[in-house]
Structure formats: C-alpha cells, structure tokens
Amino acid sequence: MNKWVTFTLHGEGANAIQKVNADVREVAMQMGYKPLYIFRYDGSNESDEALNARIDGITAAVKPGDIILYLYPVLNGFRFxxxxIGNLKARGCRFAISILD
Structure with missing residues (x-):
C-alpha cells in the first residue's frame, strides 16, 4: 500500500492556496506520501473520455488499497x-480530503 498526496501545479502567480498546499504537501511527503501531480487547467469543454484519460494518466501508479490525501480545492472544477475521486474509489482506493480555505 502506498500513500499519495495531490500536488496541484497552478502555473504562474502565487496565492494563499498554493502556500498552504505546499506546506501540507511538505509535511505529508516527510511522512512517506508520494506526489500525484495535477495541472490546473480549464476543462469546461473537455469530453468525459478525455477527462477520464487525463485522470488515468495522473493516477497510473495508484493501486487498489492505496490512500490518497486530496488537497481541496484543486481548482479544476467540481466535475474534475x-x-x-469516483474513479479512484471504484479502483479500491481510500481517501482523506483536506479542505484548505
């Protein structure tokens, strides 16, 4: 079993979410969590097939029974x-969601 933490790549510009995410990720990685890199993008016109393929690529190394620490918000929208979360739960993964406000 592996432990994963989402690592959202926001691009240029610093904001409070990036700083808090970085702090939580740093602690999680010191505790043995591996990063799941997610690029922030506008997927409002993305097909379901393309979205599922994107998520499959992000999570290719994740196996059933793994734990994912999901740092919310990822800022890719509710659909993402x-x-x-639905795809990984269907694959038998467990979740902890940290809401950063």
Missing amino acids: DKTF
Whole structure:
C-alpha cells in the first residue's frame, strides 16, 4: 500500500492556496506520501473520455488499497473533483480530503 498526496501545479502567480498546499504537501511527503501531480487547467469543454484519460494518466501508479490525501480545492472544477475521486474509489482506493480555505 502506498500513500499519495495531490500536488496541484497552478502555473504562474502565487496565492494563499498554493502556500498552504505546499506546506501540507511538505509535511505529508516527510511522512512517506508520494506526489500525484495535477495541472490546473480549464476543462469546461473537455469530453468525459478525455477527462477520464487525463485522470488515468495522473493516477497510473495508484493501486487498489492505496490512500490518497486530496488537497481541496484543486481548482479544476467540481466535475474534475467528482470524477477523480469516483474513479479512484471504484479502483479500491481510500481517501482523506483536506479542505484548505
């Protein structure tokens, strides 16, 4: 079993979410969590097939029984969050969601 923490790549510009995410990720990685890199993008016109393929690529190394620490918000929209979590739960993964406000 592996432990994973989402690592959202926001691009240019710093904001409070990036700083808090970085702090939580740093602690999680010191505790043995591996990063799941997620690029922030506008997927409003993305097909379901493309979204599922994107998530499959992000999570290719994740196996059933693994634990994912999902640092919310990822800022890719509710559809991304719902699909990401749903796909991994269907694969037998367990979740902890940290809401950063």
